[in-house]
Amino acid sequence: MRSIVFVLMLMIGYISNGFAAQVVVLSNDTPPREIGQGFLTAYGNQCLLIMPTHVAQEGGVNFRREGRVSIFGSVSNGHDLGDDVSLFSVRGVNIGQCGSSMSILPRAVDNKLRNARAVQTRFINGDGTIGQMAVVVVDNDQAEYLRIKPLIEGEQIFKGLSGSLLTVEGDAIGMLLSVHARSGVGTVIRQDTLLKKAEQFLRQIGNVVKENEDVDQQQSSLKLIAWDSLPIKSTTSDSESKDLSTSTMRFAYAGKPVSLDYELLTKGNALSGIRIDARGIPEEERPKILELMASSNATSPSWNSVKTQRLEFVDGVATMMIAPRRAKLLRLKLSHATTSGATSTPDVYLGVNDIQTLP
Structure with missing residues (x-):
């Protein structure tokens, strides 16, 4: 066994260009x-x-x-x-x-x-x-x-x-x-x-993505591409929230909005609103405020705020209507904050079943 000893040199945070x-x-x-x-x-x-x-x-x-x-x-x-x-x-x-x-x-x-x-x-x-x-x-x-x-x-x-x-x-x-x-x-x-x-x-094999993932997306107007909060287990299911595009989404809530970024799959079509399905989600976990943002550039997004609204759920479903517009990406910022800006404690989770656009 060969022992190699190296002089310690601190380089905290340094990485090369060819670094994963x-x-x-x-x-x-x-x-x-x-x-x-x-x-x-x-x-x-x-x-x-x-x-x-x-x-x-x-x-x-x-x-x-x-x-x-x-x-x-x-x-x-x-x-x-x-x-x-x-x-x-x-x-x-x-x-x-x-x-x-x-x-x-x-x-x-x-x-x-x-x-x-x-x-x-x-x-x-x-x-x-x-x-x-x-x-x-x-x-x-x-x-x-x-x-x-x-x-x-x-x-x-x-x-x-x-x-x-x-x-x-x-x-x-x-x-x-x-x-x-x-x-x-x-x-x-x-x-x-x-x-x-x-x-x-x-x-x-070429591509590691499952063939049926694209099929699943064909049934939806939106494809979830990014999120900034940790997904956690559903309260009503033992399944893990690893397929956020097709299952109940439940996130840890740390007092700031949960951002969800979507790609619009209906190319060229204008949207006039957003529909949020929270049926089966406990009342205290449903989002209270939605800010909708949009970008017309999918490669280098430039986000513009479209509308902010308090959500009112009727039979577990809430909608936000907007003036018809086209976009390539949408960002939904969901929160438990009240209209006064206060956080509705002790809410620590935020959940929805499905999010779709309205034509």
Whole structure:
């Protein structure tokens, strides 16, 4: 076993241009638990999430992307690539937020290690901030795995860090898979091996999105593409809210509006209103205020406020009527705030069944 010791150099927050955006993977419990890590990368026009298989098996459905802006997503179709590595299609994160293309992610693992001045694990906290731990590489099989341990005595690599990236001066060289309970040594799959595994799979199947996902969208006038609050379990169902386009949506409410971004699927048609179905949603969880915003540019959205209205539900359904207009994207900002701006405590959840446009 070869031991390689590196001089510690703090580079908090630094990442290279060829760096995938990282996420913290959250359970579907209330409140959610941070159960692991993963990273986003683009492949063609797809945004994909790679994380350890055991993290997904522990209930990793939702995730939060790194950064101060709240960007949440959920996994959809998943594939086990072997060696405790899985790849998923995602919802809630667009290509522009996905990070670098898989094709340009760094792969020169051994070269990076030979010239390294610092090696760290990089992970994302529950609030989107970046955490790092200086480590020592204690073994390199130069084929599949690296093994690491903390550089500073007393620090520990704990279970929730599975999926963290091992970095050398801003470049990822591997993903942490596990840590030995007694020795504290972590096992890392090398980045070159991981990416080769993912690319071989993707070349075989092309697109990881389920065929029936597009069919589901044909039955709706809207496609949910982004949200800024954490989806949680429904009070009336044991199902997980991982398919937000076709199931009851229930979000953690932290006293600020929950923003839902939609793509209009009825191209060229004007809309005259919004219909919100909250049948079966407890009264205290139904939104009280809706602000509707629109953008005519889908690539670089420029949001214009259309109307703000207090919602009145009749038989569980509320509508907002507007002057007919065309748009490519809609943003619905739903809140429990009263018209005076006060928050209706102790409401901590916000839920709806379905949202549709009115022609």
